[in-house]
Amino acid sequence: MLPSAAVAPDGVEQIQKILAVVNAYKIPVWTIGTGRNFAYGGPAPRKSGYVMLDLRRMNRVIEVNEKYGYALVEPGVSYMQLYRHLRQIGSKLWIDPAAPAWGGVMGNALEHGAGYTPYGDHFVMQCGMEVVLADGEIVRTGQGALAGSKHWQVTKHVAGPHFDGMFTQSNFGVVTKMGIWLMPEPPGYKPFMITYQKEEDLEAIFEVTRALKVNQIIPNAAVAVDLLWEASAKTTRRHYYDGKGPLPPSIRAKIAADHDLGMWNYYGALYGPPPVIENNWKVVEDALMSIPGAKVHFDRKNDPAWDYRVRLMRGEPNMTEFSIMNWIGGGGHINFSPISAPSGSEALAQYKLIKQRCNDHGFDYIGEFLVGWRDMHHILMIMYDRADETMRKSAYDLFGLLVDEAAEAGFGEYRTHLAFMDQIARTYKHNDGALWDLHHRLKDVLDPNGILSPGKQGIWPKAMRTTA
Ligand SMILES: Cc1cc2nc3c(=O)[nH]c(=O)nc-3n(C[C@H](O)[C@H](O)[C@H](O)COP(=O)(O)OP(=O)(O)OC[C@H]3O[C@@H](n4cnc5c(N)ncnc54)[C@H](O)[C@@H]3O)c2cc1C
Missing domain, CATH: 3.40.462.10 (FAD-linked oxidases, C-terminal domain)
Structure with missing residues (x-):
């Protein structure tokens, strides 16, 4: 599938402006982080004609916390980049890379990817997200929702539901920041x-x-x-x-x-x-x-x-x-x-x-x-x-x-x-496919114009559901 164009914002405000335009004209965008999802289709969109929302320019390592062992990163930060950054600042923290060094710390965790140290289950090691919803609203999950929070990346728990999983393998938002726990270098x-x-x-x-x-x-x-x-x-x-x-x-x-x-x-x-x-x-x-x-x-x-x-x-x-x-x-x-x-x-x-x-x-x-x-x-x-x-x-x-x-x-x-x-989505058919029905109900509420990555994981906006 071939995209029709690509936009590469360098920050949250630019993402909000892009979403305002594509909402007005009902143009689907396909979100990628570092865009190296090879073996699973790479950066290609589900249908030709989508506009790529390429987040590679948002590649800042916002924070490294040596004491508590975490980093806060943007979507374009690759494993190699984070690894080099840690070595450059003299950190004793390890990252947990997937096999491809060019993969994204965020993109891989959002795909439920895996690595090979004790911190190998990347979504388990994720803690705290900032997400731009389809209507441009910015939401921080977990303790990040507290004004002046000091503990966004140290606990996943918060009063109320835990939403982070909803933004993984989905098309409900554009994730702009993500916390990831890092393993302290062991003595042996x-x-x-x-x-x-x-x-x-x-x-x-x-x-x-x-x-x-x-x-x-x-x-x-x-x-x-x-x-x-x-x-x-x-x-x-x-x-x-x-x-x-x-x-x-x-x-x-x-x-x-x-x-x-x-x-x-x-x-x-x-x-x-x-x-x-x-x-x-x-x-x-x-x-x-x-x-x-x-x-x-x-x-x-x-x-x-x-x-x-x-x-x-x-x-x-x-x-x-x-x-x-x-x-x-x-x-x-x-x-x-x-x-x-x-x-x-x-x-x-x-x-x-x-x-x-x-x-x-x-x-x-x-x-x-x-x-x-x-x-x-x-x-x-x-x-x-x-x-x-x-x-x-x-x-x-x-x-x-x-x-x-x-x-x-x-x-x-x-x-x-x-x-x-789509085929795999259909195999999850307990109770007449109630789980994908729930995904679709959420999609319709959160993204009524169907602009964010239509078809990602078999989740389609209402207007495209019959043709998918
Ligand atoms: C030889 C080989 C070895 C591999 N080894 C591994 C391995 O060891 N472990 C493993 O897990 N995988 C592995 N893979 C699969 C894959 O290549 C990697 O997981 C790679 O890291 C994924 O690409 P990425 O990180 O650039 O993700 P991206 O392409 O950036 O993102 C993947 C998907 O996540 C979503 N996404 C990304 N960023 C955002 C965002 N900001 N907001 C909303 N949605 C977003 C999009 O749907 C996107 O399509 C391997 C593949 C090959 C070919």
Whole structure:
């Protein structure tokens, strides 16, 4: 989809003036922060003709509070920018970046994105927002609503309802400031990687991980990365195979042997005073190394995958994961992201279903499971060559099928690509779709002219609902 124009305000007043004009002429705008939402459609609008409301010029780090561990940022602040800012002012606070360093601290949290330190659930770590509503009114959430508040970024709680979530993955307002909690640099850090030999090990891995996570023995978002995602930082598919369809098992085994990889490659880290780390490591080791064939790594020479994961788990943004774009070549990628519980049998069932469908459509399974507080994000990266129309169509067919099959099996997506927002919205159909009805009722009240990001997450203004 192609926009018709773009406007890039540099402050709240300019946003208010833009909204006055687009309300008067009923012109839809599509809001982006740093605009790098790749794998989920990038900065493109849902329909051609929208005007981009590009907030990249609003890129001020308004406050860093070393004592309480937070920052207040504008929408255009990228991970790399915040990281450099903290280092420049001599701060000992860490950020929690998503894998792409160019991503936005705000845009990613608004999309419910995730990173790899103990502060990896970005919306959980968000605290306080300033929002411009469609009619130009400015609202501060939480304690920010108190005149002269000193505690906007230290507590999410306030008398009355908690509204921040309403402005995430939605089109109810333009967020202009957001607080984010930052982790103080710990006195010790111990990253580790464990390779597992068999695909079926996934079940045992997550049965063991659940207790380690829920009890905070492993405090960060541990990930189990499949063989090919891991290999893509070091090699390409065509280096091993020039046939079509999924890689034969013999080739997969060769890739694993050449690069000392497992079918699953598990990353986690321990943080804190060294004696605590060493104690906790014994518990982790007993649990995760009990699976036959497990091999632990504390260092890997000349391995860019290990290097970038170690950096991400200590809050250093980088772009290495984008080498995955070279795996097939041609740059096409789209992420399918269902949620599951941290349960071994559920993870394995989801993996088997998805892998089978990928193979049926001629694709390799390339994915990872990332464990949160009580959930797992399963990220399937469907890679295709954008110049190959047949392959592109198969990728989209596969995605559409997965949405429905996963929903039938009880797995919903936590986030999605633009092209599938309506289909995914329809899978949330409890009580005749009461949740999306509620979204629509709110949309009609807050944005009666339907100017803010129509169609975002399958939420359409009244005038566009029948045509969507
Ligand atoms: C190889 C690869 C690895 C990735 N790894 C990760 C990962 O580790 N973790 C992860 O979470 N994601 C990951 N992604 C997905 C995605 O690229 C990142 O999440 C990226 O940070 C999102 O882009 P952004 O921050 O620039 O968001 P933006 O594009 O700025 O914003 C995303 C959306 O949020 C909304 N929005 C943004 N700003 C505002 C605002 N001010 N007001 C109202 N609405 C707003 C808009 O709807 C916008 O479309 C990955 C993608 C790829 C291709």
